[in-house]
Amino acid sequence: MVFLSSLHLHKFLIILCFVFISSLEAVPVFRIVVDPGHGGIAKDPKGQHGDKYDSVTQTYLETYKQGTEHGNITERKVVLDLAKEVHKILKLTETEAGWKEFEGYLKLFSKKTDFQRVVLESKLTRESSFDDDPSSEDPNAAYRLYDFPDPKTGVRRKGRLSKINELKPHLVLSLHLNPASKGQTGGMGAVLTPGYKTFSKLKKISEKKSSANSFTNGPWSEWLIFQSGWSKLENAIADTWIYFHGYWSKKNGKDTDLSKFEGYRQNMVSWRYADDPNWEKQIGKPGPYATTHESFSETGKFWEREKGKKEEWRREGGKEGFGGDNHYVTKELMRFVQYGLPVQLKEKDSPYPELGPIQKPYISTYSLPTYTNALCAFIEIGYVNRSRDxxxxxxxxxxxAISLAVGIYSLFVGLDVKKNASLPYLPKGKKVNWERYETYFDDVL
Structure with a gap:
C-alpha cells in the first residue's frame, strides 16, 4: 500500500482537479432558457399592474396576460411544474454522474449506445407565480414581459424579454396552454412570427402594390384571427402595421387607427437593438416612427437586424417549409413528445397510447420570437380543457419532460431515432445549423 504525504496528496488533488476541469472545457456547452409562460395576474388598475410599459404615454398599454384556466387547472401552474421538470433533466448534463442518467433517456429514443457528451446549461425564467405572494404591492413585478419602472423609485427594471437576452441563450423553450374550442380534440401547436420578408410583402398588399394572392396562396395564410369579424388577411395586415408602426390599421388596411397603440416594442427591451436615448422626439416624423406607410422608412439598429440574413434564417423558409429555424425547433420538440410519450407509457401487449395531434401553427406578431436573439421553441403544449392533454x-x-429534453439534445447534436411505424410522428433527429449564426446569440447586449 502506498501512502501519500499531505504535500503530495495536495499536489495530486490539484492535478486531478485540473484534468477534470480541462475535460469539461472540451465538452460543448449550449445555453437553454426554459420559460413557463405567464405567472402574473390580470389585475386592475391596468395603470398600476399592467404590462407593456410605454415611455411615450408613460403608462402600461395592456392588462397583464394571466393565461388560461379551466376549473382548478391553471396554465401558470401546469407549465411551471413541467418547466421545472425539464430544467431538472437538462441539469443532469452538467455532471458526469448526471450524464450517465441522461444517456439512459437518450437510449429510450435511439438504438445507439454512444452519445456525444454535451452540457445543456439550463435557466428558468421563473420559479414561482403571483399566488406565492398574493399580498405583494406589485404582484406582476417578476412576471412582466417588458421592462417597466419601479413603482417606488422610477428606475427601469428588466422584464422577462430583457432577462432572457441577458442570459444569451441559444434556445428558448417557452411552454403555454390553450383553451380548446368546441369539437377541438386537443394536442399541441407551434407559435410563430414571420420575419421582415413576410411583413414587407403584407405591407405592399395593404398599399395595393401587390396582389393578396401572394398571401392567401402562401404558407402564412392561416393567420391568427384576434379581431373577430375581420378576415385572416385583415388580421395579418393589422399585425403588419403593429410590427412597422406600433399602431393598428383600420379594417381597410390602408389607414392608421391612432386609437389602438401597441407601442414601439423594440424600445421596451434592454438590448443592443433599442434606439438611442431621446428617440421619442422622432415620433410622427418621416422615418422609423412615422404613422403612415408612405412616410415610413426602416432605419436604425432594430430594422437593420430585422432585414439581416440571420433573422431570415430564424423566421422564414427552413426545414418545415416556412417559419425558419424557429418553426423547426418547435415542431421537432413536439414530434419528440408525440414519439416519446407513447414509447415510455406503452404497457406490454397493449397499443400505444394516443395523443392529441400537432395542430396548425398560431401565427401573429408575437413578442418572444421577435425580440430575443435565440431560436424560440414557443409551444402551446396542450389544451387546458382537454383531460387527456x-x-x-x-x-x-x-x-x-424527458421527451422535450432529449429533443433539445437532438437539436444541438442530432440523434438517430428508432423507427416506429406504429406512431404518427417521427422526429427528424437533425441538428440545427448553429454554426452559421456565428456570434448572433452573444451579440444581443
Whole structure:
C-alpha cells in the first residue's frame, strides 16, 4: 500500500482537479432558457399592474396576460411544474454522474449506445407565480414581459424579454396552454412570427402594390384571427402595421387607427437593438416612427437586424417549409413528445397510447420570437380543457419532460431515432445549423 504525504496528496488533488476541469472545457456547452409562460395576474388598475410599459404615454398599454384556466387547472401552474421538470433533466448534463442518467433517456429514443457528451446549461425564467405572494404591492413585478419602472423609485427594471437576452441563450423553450374550442380534440401547436420578408410583402398588399394572392396562396395564410369579424388577411395586415408602426390599421388596411397603440416594442427591451436615448422626439416624423406607410422608412439598429440574413434564417423558409429555424425547433420538440410519450407509457401487449395531434401553427406578431436573439421553441403544449392533454402534462410530466429534453439534445447534436411505424410522428433527429449564426446569440447586449 502506498501512502501519500499531505504535500503530495495536495499536489495530486490539484492535478486531478485540473484534468477534470480541462475535460469539461472540451465538452460543448449550449445555453437553454426554459420559460413557463405567464405567472402574473390580470389585475386592475391596468395603470398600476399592467404590462407593456410605454415611455411615450408613460403608462402600461395592456392588462397583464394571466393565461388560461379551466376549473382548478391553471396554465401558470401546469407549465411551471413541467418547466421545472425539464430544467431538472437538462441539469443532469452538467455532471458526469448526471450524464450517465441522461444517456439512459437518450437510449429510450435511439438504438445507439454512444452519445456525444454535451452540457445543456439550463435557466428558468421563473420559479414561482403571483399566488406565492398574493399580498405583494406589485404582484406582476417578476412576471412582466417588458421592462417597466419601479413603482417606488422610477428606475427601469428588466422584464422577462430583457432577462432572457441577458442570459444569451441559444434556445428558448417557452411552454403555454390553450383553451380548446368546441369539437377541438386537443394536442399541441407551434407559435410563430414571420420575419421582415413576410411583413414587407403584407405591407405592399395593404398599399395595393401587390396582389393578396401572394398571401392567401402562401404558407402564412392561416393567420391568427384576434379581431373577430375581420378576415385572416385583415388580421395579418393589422399585425403588419403593429410590427412597422406600433399602431393598428383600420379594417381597410390602408389607414392608421391612432386609437389602438401597441407601442414601439423594440424600445421596451434592454438590448443592443433599442434606439438611442431621446428617440421619442422622432415620433410622427418621416422615418422609423412615422404613422403612415408612405412616410415610413426602416432605419436604425432594430430594422437593420430585422432585414439581416440571420433573422431570415430564424423566421422564414427552413426545414418545415416556412417559419425558419424557429418553426423547426418547435415542431421537432413536439414530434419528440408525440414519439416519446407513447414509447415510455406503452404497457406490454397493449397499443400505444394516443395523443392529441400537432395542430396548425398560431401565427401573429408575437413578442418572444421577435425580440430575443435565440431560436424560440414557443409551444402551446396542450389544451387546458382537454383531460387527456392535462393528464400527460401533469400525471406524466416527467415522461413529457424527458421527451422535450432529449429533443433539445437532438437539436444541438442530432440523434438517430428508432423507427416506429406504429406512431404518427417521427422526429427528424437533425441538428440545427448553429454554426452559421456565428456570434448572433452573444451579440444581443
Amino acid at each position: 392535462m393528464k400527460y402534462l401533469t400525471v406524466n410530466k416527467k415522461e413529457t
